[in-house]
Amino acid sequence: xxxxxxxxxxxxxxxxxxxxxxxxxxxxxxxxxxxxxxxxxxxxxxxxxxxxxxxxxxxxxxxxxxxxxxxxxxxxxxxxxxxxxxxxxxxxxxxxxxxxxxxxxxxxxxxxxxxxxxxxxxxxxxxxxxxxxxxxxxxxxxxxxxxxxxxxxxxxxxxxxxxxxxxxxxxxxxxxxxxxxxxxxxxxxxxxxxxxxxxxxxxxxxxxxxxxxxx
Numbered sequence: 001x002x003x004x005x006x007x008x009x010x011x012x013x014x015x016x017x018x019x020x021x022x023x024x025x026x027x028x029x030x031x032x033x034x035x036x037x038x039x040x041x042x043x044x045x046x047x048x049x050x051x052x053x054x055x056x057x058x059x060x061x062x063x064x065x066x067x068x069x070x071x072x073x074x075x076x077x078x079x080x081x082x083x084x085x086x087x088x089x090x091x092x093x094x095x096x097x098x099x100x101x102x103x104x105x106x107x108x109x110x111x112x113x114x115x116x117x118x119x120x121x122x123x124x125x126x127x128x129x130x131x132x133x134x135x136x137x138x139x140x141x142x143x144x145x146x147x148x149x150x151x152x153x154x155x156x157x158x159x160x161x162x163x164x165x166x167x168x169x170x171x172x173x174x175x176x177x178x179x180x181x182x183x184x185x186x187x188x189x190x191x192x193x194x195x196x197x198x199x200x201x202x203x204x205x206x207x208x209x210x211x212x213x214x215x
Contacts, residue, residue: 003088006029006036008033008080009103028048029047034047038061047068048072050071081101092126096129146200155191155212156192157189157213158192161209
């Protein structure tokens with residue numbers, strides 16, 4: 001089972017959601033993302049939010065399409081996206097895809113990236129990715145990972161999200177590394193590329209933001 005979550009980010013940053021549609025997947029809408037899913041002929045199984053970003057008319061449409069709505073007051077300690085992601089992690093899916101979480105407000109974007117830290121710290125093995133029409137983002141904890149070449153996302157960047165990432169080794173890349181320590185703020189690992197159909201990366205300490213992009 002996979003869970004797809006659509007947040008309320010600008011629609012111009014969304015990929016074609018129907019490319020990710022499967023009968024085995026659960027779709028979840030967050031705030032205005034619920035209305036966007038309905039407009040794209042995808043009915044979410046659940047809706048999360050305070051719905052302060054939709055009009056009264058749009059809220060009526062949402063209420064007419066979604067059977068299960070988890071509504072919250074605007075004044076709360078968590079964002080709507082955090083509440084939706086916490087629920088999704090508890091379902092123990094194989095994969096969680098998050099759309100509509102980039103673009104627009106930078107505080108929302110950065111908060112959404114940092115929401116992926118908690119599952120890494122808890123050593124949760126669910127694969128969680130943020131996807132827009134140009135990028136795929138994920139967070140990784142210490143370990144060894146295989147990464148496949150994608151012609152539509154040829155650039156691969158590795159960004160430390162902790163003060164230091166230790167022992168970073170890149171194999172099968174245009175710019176390989178062996179057992180390097182990378183400090184937060186370093187741009188050493190920006191815009192790398194695979195030179196074969198797959199490569200590997202590994203590190204021993206820290207949290208690494210992995211970004212696959214294309215121009």
